[in-house]
Amino acid sequence: MLSVGGVYKTFNIGTVNEKTALRNISLNLEEGDFVTLIGGNGSGKSTLLNCIAGVHAVDQGAIIIDGIDVTKFSEHKRAGILGRVFQDPMVGTAANMEIEENLALAYRRGRNRSLRWGISQKERELYKELLRPLDLGLENRLGARVGLLSGGQRQALTLLMATLRKPKLLLLDEHTAALDPKTAAKVLELSDKFIEEGKLTTLMVTHNMRDAIKHGNRLIMMYDGRILLDIKGETKQQLTVEALLQRFGQASGEEFSNDRALLS
Amino acid sequence: MLSFCTLSAYGSSLGKRGGCRVLSVTQFCLKRLETGGGMLQIILGAVMLGLLWAIMTIGVYITYRILDIADLTVEGSIAMGAAIAAQAIYSGINPYAATFLALVGGMAAGLITGLLHTRLKVPALLSGILTMIALYSINLRILGKANLSLLRMETVYTVFKDMGVDKNTVFVNLGISQVVPVITLGLLCVLGIIGILYWFFGTEVGCSVRSTGDNPQMSRAQGINTNNMIILGLIISNGLVAVSGALIAQQQSFADVQMGIGSIVIGLASVIIGEVLFGKRNFFSRLVSLVLGAITYRVIIALVLEIGMPANDLKLFTAITVAIALALPVFRSYLSPITKSMKVGM
Ligand SMILES: Nc1ncnc2c1ncn2[C@@H]1O[C@H](COP(=O)(O)OP(=O)(O)OP(=O)(O)O)[C@@H](O)[C@H]1O
Numbered sequence: 043m044l045s046v047g048g049v050y051k052t053f054n055i056g057t058v059n060e061k062t063a064l065r066n067i068s069l070n071l072e073e074g075d076f077v078t079l080i081g082g083n084g085s086g087k088s089t090l091l092n093c094i095a096g097v098h099a100v101d102q103g104a105i106i107i108d109g110i111d112v113t114k115f116s117e118h119k120r121a122g123i124l125g126r127v128f129q130d131p132m133v134g135t136a137a138n139m140e141i142e143e144n145l146a147l148a149y150r151r152g153r154n155r156s157l158r159w160g161i162s163q164k165e166r167e168l169y170k171e172l173l174r175p176l177d178l179g180l181e182n183r184l185g186a187r188v189g190l191l192s193g194g195q196r197q198a199l200t201l202l203m204a205t206l207r208k209p210k211l212l213l214l215d216e217h218t219a220a221l222d223p224k225t226a227a228k229v230l231e232l233s234d235k236f237i238e239e240g241k242l243t244t245l246m247v248t249h250n251m252r253d254a255i256k257h258g259n260r261l262i263m264m265y266d267g268r269i270l271l272d273i274k275g276e277t278k279q280q281l282t283v284e285a286l287l288q289r290f291g292q293a294s295g296e297e298f299s300n301d302r303a304l305l306s
Numbered sequence: 307m308l309s310f311c312t313l314s315a316y317g318s319s320l321g322k323r324g325g326c327r328v329l330s331v332t333q334f335c336l337k338r339l340e341t342g343g344g345m346l347q348i349i350l351g352a353v354m355l356g357l358l359w360a361i362m363t364i365g366v367y368i369t370y371r372i373l374d375i376a377d378l379t380v381e382g383s384i385a386m387g388a389a390i391a392a393q394a395i396y397s398g399i400n401p402y403a404a405t406f407l408a409l410v411g412g413m414a415a416g417l418i419t420g421l422l423h424t425r426l427k428v429p430a431l432l433s434g435i436l437t438m439i440a441l442y443s444i445n446l447r448i449l450g451k452a453n454l455s456l457l458r459m460e461t462v463y464t465v466f467k468d469m470g471v472d473k474n475t476v477f478v479n480l481g482i483s484q485v486v487p488v489i490t491l492g493l494l495c496v497l498g499i500i501g502i503l504y505w506f507f508g509t510e511v512g513c514s515v516r517s518t519g520d521n522p523q524m525s526r527a528q529g530i531n532t533n534n535m536i537i538l539g540l541i542i543s544n545g546l547v548a549v550s551g552a553l554i555a556q557q558q559s560f561a562d563v564q565m566g567i568g569s570i571v572i573g574l575a576s577v578i579i580g581e582v583l584f585g586k587r588n589f590f591s592r593l594v595s596l597v598l599g600a601i602t603y604r605v606i607i608a609l610v611l612e613i614g615m616p617a618n619d620l621k622l623f624t625a626i627t628v629a630i631a632l633a634l635p636v637f638r639s640y641l642s643p644i645t646k647s648m649k650v651g652m
């Protein structure tokens with residue numbers, strides 16, 4: 043479903059701030075794969091997701107989604123086949139627009155936008171049905187401005203928007219990191235539900251090792267712009283935090299305690 | 307007579323050039339007001355100007371509030387609208403066609419700013435400034451000189467003369483026979499534009515323009531070509547501003563290459579006055595509040611002139627008003643830190 047081949051990305055080439063964020067990343071996701079992605083601060087996780095989404099152009103390599111080479115596609119063009127949720131709850135929704143308007147924008151992702159009315163009565167019913175199971179009471183507040191919602195509510199809404207039209211690939215970049223533990227757990231649970239029900243191919247970045255182990259069928263660890271570990275199948279299912287730390291130590295030749303950010 | 311008085315007050319706000327002449331005309335007019343005038347005429351004159359400037363205000367609103375860009379192109383495109391319309395009418399083209407040409411010219415100006423900003427990655431503010439400066443030369447070329455008189459020419463308003471409005475004794479006795487056609491046509495234009503924009507910003511494309519201004523990152527993630535939406539918004543905005551310029555030029559019977567100077571501030575002042583005084587519940591009431599804001603601004607100006615403020619201080623007065631209005635949130639947060647913290651704690 044996703045094929046990343048030999049991708050390099052360096053920021054600020056030729057300046058003192060030059061920083062290579064991705065070094066020869068290759069990665070294949072099968073349809074229905076739910077991959078959790080972990081790694082220390084600055085290891086290149088967000089950069090990888092941003093390169094897949096077209097926020098950054100890659101320096102080298104190719105990105106193929108569902109058989110389409112999107113390497114040269116602009117961000118908005120790729121968006122038609124992607125669903126994205128960001129770390130910052132403010133980023134995923136338009137604060138000054140209504141809940142239903144936000145959903146209507148997402149409903150037209152990858153479709154032609156014309157001079158037809160921006161939202162139909164039929165859609166409103168659909169949105170109500172879809173918002174009800176979130177259990178946040180949003181189904182009765184379709185006309186409320188999104189800016190009035192809490193971070194958790196906005197993140198849940200963004201998640202719904204990302205999956206409203208089934209994406210070929212769902213990209214979640216630490217989408218629970220900015221939430222309090224209880225809300226984070228709820229949003230994560232919701233993500234699980236959406237991914238399972240929609241059989242969505244997913245790439246989820248998290249800083250929480252327990253979450254990374256508990257969720258998904260495959261775990262990838264990045265380190266300094268490279269993929270260090272790629273654990274799937276049986277091994278992934280039996281993985282423990284201790285085992286993961288040990289494997290990281292072996293693979294990187296470093297003590298994991300150097301990379302405290304990874305510890306949960 | 308009255309329309310001419312208010313107009314010359316406006317004329318004096320146009321710039322340094324010919325300051326003395328304009329000033330003396332203003333003083334003459336003010337005398338007229340003292341002797342004969344009366345409040346009704348002052349207010350009607352202000353309403354008339356306000357309606358024409360409301361179209362420009364709506365244009366400013368589209369960039370400043372919807373796209374979240376302070377677009378200085380408008381200073382050039384308002385004068386461009388005036389220049390195109392004046393030159394076209396002068397060359398014998400139908401005034402309505404001339405006004406339409408002004409619309410096209412303004413849209414082209416918006417397109418240039420949009421391309422500079424989105425394709426060449428020039429910061430929005432600078433893109434607007436570049437187009438504005440370029441338009442100054444272009445407008446001079448269109449006019450062929452610094453200003454062009456339309457006295458005794460056909461304008462979009464003269465149709466009403468044919469209908470006998472200027473001979474209607476009631477209007478003549480009230481001294482408002484000049485004002486009626488402008489107010490009528492201005493009102494029609496404003497209502498038409500509000501209707502069209504209300505519809506447009508409710509469509510799929512219109513919603514995309516709004517979301518682009520609100521959250522470009524989210525918009526791209528939802529598959530919206532934000533660059534094109536910014537360009538589209540700038541085109542619509544500057545088209546409206548140019549129409550406003552064309553209508554103003556025909557009302558005042560001349561086009562002046564300097565007439566755009568300070569217009570962005572007048573537009574912002576009107577936007578803010580409208581928002582503060584007339585609320586912003588929904589999009590429709592916002593649009594209406596812009597018109598009321600533009601009219602209120604003109605009424606305020608007419609009144610401060612009436613109580614004796616020198617016309618040359620108008621720009622200073624407007625700038626201070628806008629600065630205070632823009633700073634209102636800061637003042638408020640000093641005054642009531644409690645309400646603020648309550649709002650944040652959602
Ligand atoms: N737009 C950018 N411009 C310059 N450098 C960047 C940019 N984005 C990322 N970088 C750099 O690239 C490296 C990788 O950053 P990235 O955001 O991908 O890390 P990450 O794994 O997501 O980290 P975190 O866990 O902190 O989110 C970092 O050194 C970062 O400073």
Ligand SMILES: [Mg+2]
Nearest residue numbers: 087088089216
């Ligand atoms: Mg990151």
